[in-house]
Amino acid sequence: MPHFDLAAVLTDEFRGWLLRGLLLSLELMATTWLLAVPLATFTALCRLSSLAPARWLGFVLVEGIRNIPLLVQLLFWYFAVPELLPEFVRAWLYEHNAEFICATCGLTLYTAAFMAEDIRSGIRAVPITQLEAARALGFSFLASMRRIVLPQAIRIIVPPLISQSLNLWKNTSVATVIGTAELMYQAQRVETASFRGVETFTLTTIAYLCVSLTITALAVWFQRRFPVRTA
Amino acid sequence: MKSLLQVSSGTARPGAAYMGAAHLGVALAGLISVQTATADQLADIKQKGELVCGVLGTDEPMSFIDPKTRSLVGYDVDLCAAVAKKIGVTPKPRQLAVAARIPELQQGRVDILAATLTHTKEREAVVDFSLNVFVTGQRVMVRRDSGITKVAQLAGKKVVTVKGGTQEPNMRKAVPTVEVVTFETAPQAFVALQQRKAAGFVNDEVSLLDAFGKLGDAQKDYVVLPDSISVEAIALGLRKGEPALKTLVNDALRELEQSGQAQQLFFKWFGPTSRLKYQTRSFKIDSDRI
Numbered sequence: 001m002p003h004f005d006l007a008a009v010l011t012d013e014f015r016g017w018l019l020r021g022l023l024l025s026l027e028l029m030a031t032t033w034l035l036a037v038p039l040a041t042f043t044a045l046c047r048l049s050s051l052a053p054a055r056w057l058g059f060v061l062v063e064g065i066r067n068i069p070l071l072v073q074l075l076f077w078y079f080a081v082p083e084l085l086p087e088f089v090r091a092w093l094y095e096h097n098a099e100f101i102c103a104t105c106g107l108t109l110y111t112a113a114f115m116a117e118d119i120r121s122g123i124r125a126v127p128i129t130q131l132e133a134a135r136a137l138g139f140s141f142l143a144s145m146r147r148i149v150l151p152q153a154i155r156i157i158v159p160p161l162i163s164q165s166l167n168l169w170k171n172t173s174v175a176t177v178i179g180t181a182e183l184m185y186q187a188q189r190v191e192t193a194s195f196r197g198v199e200t201f202t203l204t205t206i207a208y209l210c211v212s213l214t215i216t217a218l219a220v221w222f223q224r225r226f227p228v229r230t231a
Numbered sequence: 232m233k234s235l236l237q238v239s240s241g242t243a244r245p246g247a248a249y250m251g252a253a254h255l256g257v258a259l260a261g262l263i264s265v266q267t268a269t270a271d272q273l274a275d276i277k278q279k280g281e282l283v284c285g286v287l288g289t290d291e292p293m294s295f296i297d298p299k300t301r302s303l304v305g306y307d308v309d310l311c312a313a314v315a316k317k318i319g320v321t322p323k324p325r326q327l328a329v330a331a332r333i334p335e336l337q338q339g340r341v342d343i344l345a346a347t348l349t350h351t352k353e354r355e356a357v358v359d360f361s362l363n364v365f366v367t368g369q370r371v372m373v374r375r376d377s378g379i380t381k382v383a384q385l386a387g388k389k390v391v392t393v394k395g396g397t398q399e400p401n402m403r404k405a406v407p408t409v410e411v412v413t414f415e416t417a418p419q420a421f422v423a424l425q426q427r428k429a430a431g432f433v434n435d436e437v438s439l440l441d442a443f444g445k446l447g448d449a450q451k452d453y454v455v456l457p458d459s460i461s462v463e464a465i466a467l468g469l470r471k472g473e474p475a476l477k478t479l480v481n482d483a484l485r486e487l488e489q490s491g492q493a494q495q496l497f498f499k500w501f502g503p504t505s506r507l508k509y510q511t512r513s514f515k516i517d518s519d520r521i
Contacts, residue, residue, distance in 0.1 A: 079422060094428055099412060179391070179412040179423075188330055189413075192395045195357040197334045 021186030122157030330395025344468030368459030444506030
């Protein structure tokens with residue numbers, strides 16, 4: 001085995017590939033996160049709703065998505081879903097970086113399903129009497145959620161939500177299988193071109209770890225700064 | 232690694248903690264000795280009685296899984312068997328991903344590579360190559376309705392291929408402005424072309440013509456562009472610094488050529504009765520020039 005030599009994978013060319021990969025991974029996480037949080041909130045509210053069809057919808061979304069491996073879902077979103085779309089939508093998709101869009105769709109649903117459960121349990125952790133009191137005072141369901149329940153629930157919800165964001169960050173690496181040029185994809189390219197697998201994946205590990213630890217630190221900080229207030 | 236082993240066995244005294252350390256040392260030494268192996272790999276192969284050949288298994292007709300017998304078959308698998316026979320051991324093909332070939336060989340998880348491995352100058356730094364066992368070009372398949380007739384017309388377009396091979400660098404060399412998207416296996420990339428996710432699908436000529444042959448009636452919708460983007464000399468891959476094994480592998484290959492078996496193997500997998508329908512064989516197994 002050749003000597004361990006990080007410089008061999010830090011030439012201008014390889015560094016460029018890896019940095020572009022890291023940037024795309026971060027973009028993938030940010031886009032997914034921004035789409036997943038509203039979708040998760042919606043799904044959680046569906047599951048808590050008094051309307052039976054809404055509850056069923058939330059149930060099907062969460063249980064359907066959580067119980068299928070992410071790898072399978074991404075391959076499905078890339079190879080199967082576009083085939084079901086009308087011709088003009090598909091043509092548009094293939095003109096616009098289909099690899100990134102399909103990865104975002106798959107990751108968004110997957111992340112939202114887990115986040116929805118965290119949000120739902122956060123809301124359920126606020127005593128039901130708070131909601132009942134709000135309703136008794138004449139607030140509508142949505143208004144009592146927005147003004148009474150959610151502000152209390154947020155302190156409970158955010159730490160697990162950050163934890164889900166950490167999972168999301170790690171899950172972006174699966175997108176390499178559908179040709180999304182994120183960090184893992186570029187790392188494999190560098191490995192192929194340099195034959196320096198150990199060095200390449202050492203660097204990649206460090207990059208993933210740095211972002212992961214930043215997210216973890218954020219979770220710790222939040223829990224200290226905004227501890228859960230017991231009602 | 233010897234030194235680590237000595238250090239840890241030197242410190243091993245009766246006592247659980249020290250025993251633990253010694254075990255760890257032995258385990259580490261064992262792990263790493265797989266990579267550096269003993270002085271002679273050939274002796275190791277003879278001792279364990281089997282030759283583990285890394286093959287792709289997703290690259291018909293080089294190596295693929297026969298749907299009837301569910302076993303690995305193909306040109307590469309037959310070459311592996313011929314080499315194993317020469318050594319006097321059992322051939323044992325093991326499936327690898329394209330990108331994992333060289334790392335798996337370096338780390339000793341396979342003895343030789345018969346995995347459509349192109350002999351390149353860059354790879355000579357990390358692996359040894361046998362005589363060339365196949366010579367093929369790399370070409371591009373496009374959909375007929377794309378109107379593309381030459382490789383140069385792919386400028387600024389997206390092409391798909393498999394990760395970890397020479398296809399991506401060769402394609403970028405041929406057309407610098409092309410966008411390349413890679414997948415774990417060649418069949419996945421081919422599906423992406425069929426689904427119009429890209430303008431072209433790059434692969435070794437044999438694999439490409441085989442894929443084209445499988446299209447059946449749909450062949451009329453696809454064209455394999457006439458110009459090659461490179462000429463690839465395919466060889467068996469060996470670990471560096473194993474002269475005894477390399478000599479023996481090359482002897483086995485020369486014997487195949489001299490006895491006419493190499494010719495038979497070629498026509499078995501690539502000849503007129505196969506999907507590829509090559510009428511002649513344009514190379515001989517007699518050199519390792521690239």
